[in-house]
Amino acid sequence: MMSPLQLNTSYKYHALVAFGISLWLVIFLVVIAPFDAADLSFRIRLQILPFYGVISFLCYMLLVPLQNWIFKKKGKWTIVLEILFVVLYNLIALFGCFAYYQSDVINGDYPFEKFTFEVYYPIFFILLSILIFARWFLNRKVRGLPTGQLIIKGDNKLDVLKICPTDLVCVSSADNYVEVCFLKENRAQRKLLRTTLKNVQAQVPDLVRVHRSHLINPIHFKEWKGTNTIALTQMEVPVSKNYKEAILDVVLRP
Template sequence: MLNKYHFLVALIIAIWLTFFLILIAPFDIAELSILNRIQIMPVYGIISFFGYMILVPLENWIYKKSDKSSFYKEIFIITLFNILVLIGCYIYYKSEIVNGMYSFIKFTLEVYYPTFFILLPIIIFARWFINKKVINKNSKKITLKGDNKLDILQINNEDLVCVSSADNYVDVYYLMNGILNKKLLRTTLKNIESQFPELIKIHRSHLINPIHFMEWKNSNTISLTQKEVPVSKNYKKKILAMYHSSLKTNDSPQIQ
């Protein structure tokens, strides 16, 4: 689903850039005939499309790690996109097809960046739309309550990482702005398990949210998002039998 939205953003950027270069004809492009512009300019749009799509696997990996968008992530992705497209555009500009005369510095400062900064608001808006669409589609609020009236925690379902028993309390581990936090509630693990059957019991003292499974650390421990949790022998079969691709890999430890 996320890749579909990224494809649409890349397509919007490519189409907008192509029409901008052909119809507005900034800089020295105006000297070219409309026919020449139609023949030459779409390649810049194609370069921007592939420059964006190349970064999608990296962004998906970052999203799985933090499961949240952030200002710094956006800066990082847009900066990488900018660098990739700049290099690709300049290579094409100096090719025999365009045969551009500007040096790299002159092309960057006088041609590329003025165009990029005009395009930037569209990139920011499109990515904001993606994040809003994905968050609204996937987010589901859950409320964890303790025995005390003020003992309450409300978070998005995907932010809950795991719940661990601590005598008459439970430690709730959850993400906030991509950072793992812990909340102590006066209740039992059995109560949490009955309220949220989507959580998986992997140990008598631990429940996990399966969407945060990362890998088997060893035969008795799994890695979640920013957290490692022990696995009891009695629950290994249940975990490995789950219809969850990350938990059914050939690298998973064998049942003893």
């Protein structure tokens, strides 16, 4: 099974990443002046080349809503999805930059193939390391469940459940037991443990209480179903009015 990655879904932090990448690109193009840019005066470079940074910023931010939607839909983020994000960003930025290169402002004379392999990709591969590091650093800051294997223990020695943290959907009280709902091979599974919700929350403090009988993993939040119920991955749970503010703060945070 592919290990999940943490993902920061904050638009503010992704805007900082996009701005940092764009700023580096502008400085590189204007100051270093690679390729034919060296033939232009510094004043002209400063007038026309920063728009490549604007294109880079817009292309990155355009993908953030799609990234967050996929993350909420699947309930996890993987290395494959991370690679797809980078590839898609690369393609959108390529076409955006080439369109500007062919515009009346730049009036470039390279055909698409020559621009792609002799101008765009040499710069992009330098930019790629910055992009990967920035996203890695950003995602380390996400508040969420620990990575690795999650172990939930009941009162009895044999009451032990080992799962991937992102597979945990919710935990519900059931008399003297708790019912742990989790995903296994993308299908909902349930296991009873003889313990209390209080003990489970102590073991997994990032679970969010939405009802006196229910704790949820916020990454599995899908949507509100009316005013007192929320849909999670493959299940629904009630929400008490006493906990609405808490869930709004956590699962609907940008």
